[in-house]
Amino acid sequence: QRRSTDPDIAFPAPGRREWAAQVPQLRVGVLGGENEADRLGRFGPYRELLERTFQIPVRLFMASDYAGVIQAFGAGQLEISTMSPAAYAAAWLDTNGGVEPILCTEEADGSISYVAVMVVRADSGIASLEQMRGRSIVWSDPNSASGYLIPRFALRRQGINPDRYFSRTGFGGGHEQAIVAVLQRQYDAAVTWASGIGEEAEGFTRGALRSMVEKGMINMRDLRVIWRSEPIINGPTTVRADLPASFKEDMKLFHLALPRAHPEIYRQIERGGGAGYREVTHAQYQFMVDLRREEAQERRRRN
Amino acid sequence: MTAAASAVARGEAAFRAARRRKRSAALLGAAILLGCFLLSAWIAEADPATLRAGLPRIGEYFRRILPTLRWEVLFAGTGTEGSLAFWFYRLDSWALLLWETAQMAALATLTGFAAAALLAFPAARNLAPGPLAYHLARRSLEGLRTVPDLVIALILVWAFGVGPLAGILAIALHSTGALGKLFAEAIENADLGPWEGVRAAGGSWAQACRFAVLPQVLPNLLSYGLLRFEINLRSASVIGFVGAGGIGEELYTAIASNYYEEVSAIVLLIILAVACVDLLSERVRHRVIGAMEGAR
Amino acid sequence: MLELQGLTRRFGTVTAVDAVSLAVPDGQMVGIVGRSGAGKSTLLRMVNRLTEPSAGRVLWDGRDITALRGRALRDWRADCAMIFQQFNLVQRLDVLTNVLIGRLNRRRGPLAGLTGLLGLFTAEERARALGLLDRFGLAEAALQRAETLSGGQQQRVAICRALMQEPKVILADEPIASLDPANAEAVMQALRQANREQGLTVLCNLHQIEVARAHCDRILGLRQGRVVFDGPPAALDAEREEAIFGDTAPAAPGPSGPARAPAPPGAALVR
Amino acid sequence: MLELQGLTRRFGTVTAVDAVSLAVPDGQMVGIVGRSGAGKSTLLRMVNRLTEPSAGRVLWDGRDITALRGRALRDWRADCAMIFQQFNLVQRLDVLTNVLIGRLNRRRGPLAGLTGLLGLFTAEERARALGLLDRFGLAEAALQRAETLSGGQQQRVAICRALMQEPKVILADEPIASLDPANAEAVMQALRQANREQGLTVLCNLHQIEVARAHCDRILGLRQGRVVFDGPPAALDAEREEAIFGDTAPAAPGPSGPARAPAPPGAALVR
Amino acid sequence: MSGARRGGAVPRPSPSEVAAWRARMPRAFAPAPARRALRWALGGAFLAWLAWALWQFGFTPQRLWNGLSGLTTILRLMVPPSPGEQWAEILRGLGESLAMAFLGTLLAAVIALPLGALGARNVLTVGLLRFSLRRVFDGMRGIDQLVWALAYVRAVGLGPLAGVLAIASADVAVLAKIYAEAIENADRRQVEGIAAVGGGRLAQLRFGLLPQVAPVILAQALYFFESNVRSAAILGVVGAGGIGLQIAERIRVRYWDEVAFIILLLILTVAAIDALSARLRRRLIGGPGAARA
Numbered sequence A: 001q002r003r004s005t006d007p008d009i010a011f012p013a014p015g016r017r018e019w020a021a022q023v024p025q026l027r028v029g030v031l032g033g034e035n036e037a038d039r040l041g042r043f044g045p046y047r048e049l050l051e052r053t054f055q056i057p058v059r060l061f062m063a064s065d066y067a068g069v070i071q072a073f074g075a076g077q078l079e080i081s082t083m084s085p086a087a088y089a090a091a092w093l094d095t096n097g098g099v100e101p102i103l104c105t106e107e108a109d110g111s112i113s114y115v116a117v118m119v120v121r122a123d124s125g126i127a128s129l130e131q132m133r134g135r136s137i138v139w140s141d142p143n144s145a146s147g148y149l150i151p152r153f154a155l156r157r158q159g160i161n162p163d164r165y166f167s168r169t170g171f172g173g174g175h176e177q178a179i180v181a182v183l184q185r186q187y188d189a190a191v192t193w194a195s196g197i198g199e200e201a202e203g204f205t206r207g208a209l210r211s212m213v214e215k216g217m218i219n220m221r222d223l224r225v226i227w228r229s230e231p232i233i234n235g236p237t238t239v240r241a242d243l244p245a246s247f248k249e250d251m252k253l254f255h256l257a258l259p260r261a262h263p264e265i266y267r268q269i270e271r272g273g274g275a276g277y278r279e280v281t282h283a284q285y286q287f288m289v290d291l292r293r294e295e296a297q298e299r300r301r302r303n
Numbered sequence B: 001m002t003a004a005a006s007a008v009a010r011g012e013a014a015f016r017a018a019r020r021r022k023r024s025a026a027l028l029g030a031a032i033l034l035g036c037f038l039l040s041a042w043i044a045e046a047d048p049a050t051l052r053a054g055l056p057r058i059g060e061y062f063r064r065i066l067p068t069l070r071w072e073v074l075f076a077g078t079g080t081e082g083s084l085a086f087w088f089y090r091l092d093s094w095a096l097l098l099w100e101t102a103q104m105a106a107l108a109t110l111t112g113f114a115a116a117a118l119l120a121f122p123a124a125r126n127l128a129p130g131p132l133a134y135h136l137a138r139r140s141l142e143g144l145r146t147v148p149d150l151v152i153a154l155i156l157v158w159a160f161g162v163g164p165l166a167g168i169l170a171i172a173l174h175s176t177g178a179l180g181k182l183f184a185e186a187i188e189n190a191d192l193g194p195w196e197g198v199r200a201a202g203g204s205w206a207q208a209c210r211f212a213v214l215p216q217v218l219p220n221l222l223s224y225g226l227l228r229f230e231i232n233l234r235s236a237s238v239i240g241f242v243g244a245g246g247i248g249e250e251l252y253t254a255i256a257s258n259y260y261e262e263v264s265a266i267v268l269l270i271i272l273a274v275a276c277v278d279l280l281s282e283r284v285r286h287r288v289i290g291a292m293e294g295a296r
Numbered sequence C, D: 001m002l003e004l005q006g007l008t009r010r011f012g013t014v015t016a017v018d019a020v021s022l023a024v025p026d027g028q029m030v031g032i033v034g035r036s037g038a039g040k041s042t043l044l045r046m047v048n049r050l051t052e053p054s055a056g057r058v059l060w061d062g063r064d065i066t067a068l069r070g071r072a073l074r075d076w077r078a079d080c081a082m083i084f085q086q087f088n089l090v091q092r093l094d095v096l097t098n099v100l101i102g103r104l105n106r107r108r109g110p111l112a113g114l115t116g117l118l119g120l121f122t123a124e125e126r127a128r129a130l131g132l133l134d135r136f137g138l139a140e141a142a143l144q145r146a147e148t149l150s151g152g153q154q155q156r157v158a159i160c161r162a163l164m165q166e167p168k169v170i171l172a173d174e175p176i177a178s179l180d181p182a183n184a185e186a187v188m189q190a191l192r193q194a195n196r197e198q199g200l201t202v203l204c205n206l207h208q209i210e211v212a213r214a215h216c217d218r219i220l221g222l223r224q225g226r227v228v229f230d231g232p233p234a235a236l237d238a239e240r241e242e243a244i245f246g247d248t249a250p251a252a253p254g255p256s257g258p259a260r261a262p263a264p265p266g267a268a269l270v271r
Numbered sequence E: 001m002s003g004a005r006r007g008g009a010v011p012r013p014s015p016s017e018v019a020a021w022r023a024r025m026p027r028a029f030a031p032a033p034a035r036r037a038l039r040w041a042l043g044g045a046f047l048a049w050l051a052w053a054l055w056q057f058g059f060t061p062q063r064l065w066n067g068l069s070g071l072t073t074i075l076r077l078m079v080p081p082s083p084g085e086q087w088a089e090i091l092r093g094l095g096e097s098l099a100m101a102f103l104g105t106l107l108a109a110v111i112a113l114p115l116g117a118l119g120a121r122n123v124l125t126v127g128l129l130r131f132s133l134r135r136v137f138d139g140m141r142g143i144d145q146l147v148w149a150l151a152y153v154r155a156v157g158l159g160p161l162a163g164v165l166a167i168a169s170a171d172v173a174v175l176a177k178i179y180a181e182a183i184e185n186a187d188r189r190q191v192e193g194i195a196a197v198g199g200g201r202l203a204q205l206r207f208g209l210l211p212q213v214a215p216v217i218l219a220q221a222l223y224f225f226e227s228n229v230r231s232a233a234i235l236g237v238v239g240a241g242g243i244g245l246q247i248a249e250r251i252r253v254r255y256w257d258e259v260a261f262i263i264l265l266l267i268l269t270v271a272a273i274d275a276l277s278a279r280l281r282r283r284l285i286g287g288p289g290a291a292r293a
C-alpha cells in the first residue's frame, strides 16, 4: 500500500483527462472524521489546485452531517468525499457497495488509527473494566463510532453485553458532554476518542480529552483511563465506485503527492499535524460494515 | 361650480403627485427587492435548469422512506415484512419517547411563555414604561434568541450536567427570546383605547397591561405559544445535544443510520402530534376570541 | 378648585389647545362646546394627563397636577374620572369587569396589587357595580362581553365605570353622542345629580348647545383651541353662538383642512 | 318597492328584531327611531343581508332578496348602500380609495375584476369621488389614511362611499351621531337631496327625533324589536313619542327583565 | 372610608343588598358550580402535572443552586471574543446565510400567503376543505427539515439550492398557519364595509383584509428570515456552508472566543434586521399616535 512518505510518488501533471467526459464537474464533500478540527481548514487553494491539475470545474461542499453526503452519493450527485469510518460504512451499505475508499490520513507518528477510551473519575476507585460491572456508563451520542458503536462492538467481542453488564447506560449528546457527566458524578464512566499515543496525563496527542485539557476545561488528574479499544482506522477519502479507474488513480496520486508537492496547501487543509495519506481498501473497513449490520439487526431484535 | 371644479382639479393633481411619489418609492423598493433576489439566487446557485431537472426527483427520497406494505399481510404481526406492525415495530418505545418529549417541550414552552409574556410588555414600543426598561427588555430578548440554543445548552451542561434539566432550560431560554419578540409585536398592534381607559381610571401600568391589553392579545399569544410548543416538540438538536434523548433524536438516528422505514413511521407519529396540537390551538383560540359573529 | 393656567398643546404645526386659562370652583358643572376639531377632547385629556401639555399648568386645590408622577399621578387619575368619546372599553371583557376596573385604584392593603391583577373583586364591589349598572338599565347585560353591546349601551357602561371610581372630578367627552334623547337626558341628569349631591366638579364636552344650556352652570366656547366664550348659559346669545360655531372664520379641524359646511345648493349629487 | 315581511332576528335569547313588516314605496325617506338597543342597526343589516334574518323575508320590487346568492347578492348590495354606525372604513387605505371602493361593483367588462383588484380607477371615477368629497369639505384630506381622520370626518367619508355606489336604496345607521350640528345638517340635507332628486329610497336610523321630524317623509318607531309607531311626522304626537322612548315598559336590553332587584335607595335614574 | 367622604356616588351596598344581588345574578359573583368544579379540577391536574414534571426532570432547588457555579466555565473562555484567523470565512458564511435565508423565506412567504388565506375560517367557508387544508399544513410541518433537506439533496445535489428549497418547504406550512390565524384575527367591520358595497370575495380580501394583515405578514416573514439566517442544521446537512455551519464547527472544537465573536456578529445582524422590520412595519401601521386624531 502506497503512502505519502514513499519517495517515488509524483504529483499528477496538469491537463485534461479522459475521465473528464464522465465527470464534467468534480464535486467534493468535506465531512469531518473523528478529528473535528479538520473542517476548519482552509480549502480554497486546495480546490484551485484540483481545478488547475485536472482542468475541470471543482465544487467543495462543507457538510456538518453525513446523512446528506450519503444521499448525494446514492443519487450520483457527488464524486468524492472525506468521511469518518462510521459514515463510510453507512454509505457503503446504503449504496450496496456503490462507494469505495481510496485513502486515509496518516498521522505525524505514522499511525493511521485512533482508539476509543473509557474514562472514570480518578477518585472513584475504579481501575479496571471488571470493576465497572454494575456501574453506570455514558456514551457520547448514538451516531458516534468511537463514542458508541465501536466500544459496544468491542465489548461484545470481549464477551461483555453492555446492556446488561452496566447498571445504567445513557447518552451525553457529545464527547465533551459525556466527560462532563462523569466529572459531575452523573455517571461512573464515559467513552470517548483519543489518539492513544503520547502522555496520558496530557490527554494523549489528539482527541477530545486533549482539546479539553488545552482549553483548561478539565484536568487529567481528575480522570483515569481504564480501557482502550483496538485501533480504529482513520476515516477514508471515498469515491463513487462506478467512476473510471483512471479517475480513482488520479485522485490517489494527487493526494499522496500533495504533502511534498504542495506542503503549504496540505498544511492548510490538515491544520498542521499529519504526515499525508495512505492507500486503503474496503477490507480495512469491513469491520465497520459488520458492526453497522449488527447494530441494525440488534435494533430489529429490540435489543 | 367652479370652486368645486377647482377642488377636484387640485385633488386630482395631488393624487397624481402622490401616485408619482408612491410609484417611484414602489419602483425603488421593487428594484431593491429584485436586486436582492437576483443576488441571492446567484449565491444560492438557483439555476432554473437544475431545478427543472431535479424537482421531478424529490419523490425519490420519500419513496425510499415509505414502507412496502402488502395487502395480504397488512395486519399480520411484527415479524412479517409488509405489515403495519412490521413498519411500526417500535411503536411502544416511540410513543413513550414522544410522550416524554412532549413533557419536556411542555415544561420548556410554559417557562418560556411565562418569561416572554413578562418581558414582552416592557419590550413593546407603545407600552414601555420608560426607555431604560424598553431597551433592557428588547436587548435581552434579542440576545436570548440570537445566542444559538446549542451554546446555551453547553453552558448549562457545565452547570447542571447532562440530562433533561439542561435541555429544558436551554429550550426555555431560547423560546423566551423567540416568543418575546412575537408577543411584543402583537402588543404593538393592539388597540390602545382600552389602555387609556384603564389608565384614566387610575389603574397602574401592570393593571392596564392585565385588563386592557392582555384580553386583546391573548388569542395571539396562545397561538404563538402553541406553535412554539410544536416546534420544541420536534426540535431534536438541543435535547439530543444534552443527552436527554427524545423523539427528535430518535428520528435523527434513524435518518443517519438509514433505517428508512423507521423514518417515515416516526415522521407520521410526529405529524399526528402536530395535528393534535393544531386542533387544540384552533379550539383554544376560538374560545378566547369568542363569538365574534356580528361584532359591530 | 381646578385651575388651568395657560394650558397649551401643539401637534406638529397644529395648536390644538391654545393658552387656555380657567378657574373652576368645586361643584361647578361646565359645558364645553365647539366645532369638531376645536380642541375639546385635547383639553380634557390634558387635565387627566393622558396628553401632556406643551405649556401651562393644571392645579387642583393649589397642587400642581402637571408635575405628578407614579403613585400620585394614578391617585389623581382615580380622583378625576374620564368618560371617553369612543368609550375605550375592553371589548373582550364582560361588562361587569369593565365597570369594576373603575375600582382598581381604590383598593388598599398589602395584597391590593396582586388581587387587582388577578381580577379578584369582593362581593361588595360586585354588588355596587351591579347596582350602578341597574341604574342605567344594564344589569341584565352585566355578563355579556362589551363588544356585543350596542353603541349606546357601551356609552352607558363607560359612564358606570367612571362613577364607580367615586371621583372628585368627572371629565366627560361627548357622553351623549351615541344616545337617544331619553337616555341622553338620563345621563345628563345622572351627571347633574352627582354634581349636585356630591359636589363633584364636572367638565363635559358637548356638541348640542341646547343640552349645555339646559344642564350646565357655565359654558365654555372653544374655537381653534382658544376660549371665545366663558359665562353662564344666559349670557350665550345668538351672536356669541355664531362666534363659536359660525362660518365667519374657518373652523379648521387640524391638518385636513376646513370642515366645510353645506353643499352648494345647486350641485348635482353624483356627477 | 322595498318590502319587509315578518323580519325577525334572534341573538341567543334576545330577539333584537321581532316580526317587522313594512312596505316602503320608491323614493320615500324613512326615519327609524328608537331607544338604544331597540334593534335599529340589526334591522338595516338584515335588509343588506349582512346579518341573516332568523325568519321573514325582504322583497325588492317583488324579488326575494333573502334568497340571493353570489353575483346577484353582490349586485343587490351594490344597489343598496350602507352607511355604518361605526363607519367600517378600511383604516389603512387613503380616503380617496375608500370612496372609490364604492365603485367596485359598478365596473363591467372583461378586465373589470382585475383592474378593480389592482386598485386602478379611471381619472373620471377619481374626479367623481373628489367632487363628492369636496361637497363634504374633505377634498383636502383625500390622500390621508382613513384612520387619521376625526370621527366626524370618517362619517362623512362613509357617506361619500355610499353615494359613489349610485344606489337605489340608502341604509344609513345613525349617520349624524358623531357630527356637530352644522355638519349634521349638511349630511341630512345631502341625503334628502339624493332622495328627492334621484328618487332614492332612504332608511335612516336616528337618535334625535327632531331631526327625523324635520327631514323624513315617514317615521318608524321601534321598541324592543317591534314596530310601535309607523306614520308621517305630523302623526307623531307626544303620547306616541312616549310609547317609543318612554319609561312605561322596561328599556332594559338582554333577556326579558326578570324580577327587578333591590334598587339602590332613591336612585332610579333611567327608568 | 370613601363612602363616608362623600355619601357615595355609588351607595355602599348593605350586606342584605349584596345578598339580594347575589340571589338575582349568581353568575356575576362566581362561575357556575359546574364551571367552578371543572376549573378546580383542571387547575389541580395542572399543578399535579407540573410538580410531577419538575420532579421527573430534576428541577430541585438544590440542584439549580449548586449548578450556578458551573455557569461561568464556558463564559470565561468566551472573553475576549476573537475572530480567529478565518474572519474572511466567517463573513462569507454570513453573506451566504443571508442570501439563502432571503431566497428561502421569500419563496415560502409568497407561497404561504394564498395558502394561508385559504386556511382561514373567515375566507374559506367550506369547512371540510379548510379542515383538510389545515391538516395538509400539519403534515408539512411535521416533516422534519432534515427530511426535506435529504429529499432535495437527492433531487438537486448538495449545495445551497437544496438548502434554500428545504428552508422554503419547511417554512411554507408554518407561515401559512400563522397567516391563516392573522387573517382570522382581523377586524370584521372593514371587510363588512366592502361586502356592503357589493364587493366580491376577492375584493373583500384585497381591500378589506390585506391592508389589515399586511404588517403581520411582513413582520412574520422578516422574523423567519432572521431565524433562518441563524439556523445551522439544514445548511450544514446539505453542505451549503453559511454562518450556522461556521458557528457549529467552532462549538464542536470548542473555540469559544470565536463562537463569541460570531454571536456578536449575529446579534448585530439581527438588530439590523429588527430595525428594518420596525421601519417597514411603522410605514404600514402608521406612525405612533396617527391612529387617534
Ligand SMILES: Nc1ncnc2c1ncn2[C@@H]1O[C@H](COP(=O)(O)OP(=O)(O)OP(=O)(O)O)[C@@H](O)[C@H]1O
Pocket (backbone or CB within 6 Å): C011, C014, C015, C016, C034, C035, C036, C037, C038, C039, C040, C041, C042, C043, C085, C252, C253, C254, C255, D150, D151, D152, E289, E290, E292, E293
Ligand atoms: N394625536 C394627535 N396627533 C395629531 N393631531 C391631533 C392629535 N390629537 C388631536 N389632534 C388634532 O388636534 C385638533 C383638536 O382635536 P380634538 O380631538 O381635541 O378636537 P375635538 O374638539 O375633540 O373634536 P371632535 O368634536 O371632532 O371630537 C384637531 O385638529 C386634531 O386633528
Ligand SMILES: Nc1ncnc2c1ncn2[C@@H]1O[C@H](COP(=O)(O)OP(=O)(O)OP(=O)(O)O)[C@@H](O)[C@H]1O
Pocket (backbone or CB within 6 Å): B293, B294, B295, C148, C149, C150, C151, C152, C153, D011, D014, D015, D016, D034, D035, D036, D037, D038, D039, D040, D041, D042, D043, D085, D253, D254
Ligand atoms: N352579535 C350580537 N350578539 C349578541 N347580541 C347582539 C348582537 N348584535 C346585537 N345584539 C343585541 O341586539 C339588540 C339590538 O341591537 P342593535 O345594535 O340592533 O340596537 P340599536 O337599536 O342599533 O342600538 P343603538 O342605538 O345603541 O345602536 C341589543 O340588545 C344588542 O345587545
Ligand SMILES: [Mg+2]
Pocket (backbone or CB within 6 Å): C040, C041, C042, C085, C173
Ligand atoms: Mg373630540
Ligand SMILES: [Mg+2]
Pocket (backbone or CB within 6 Å): C150, C151, D040, D041, D042, D085, D173
Ligand atoms: Mg345601532
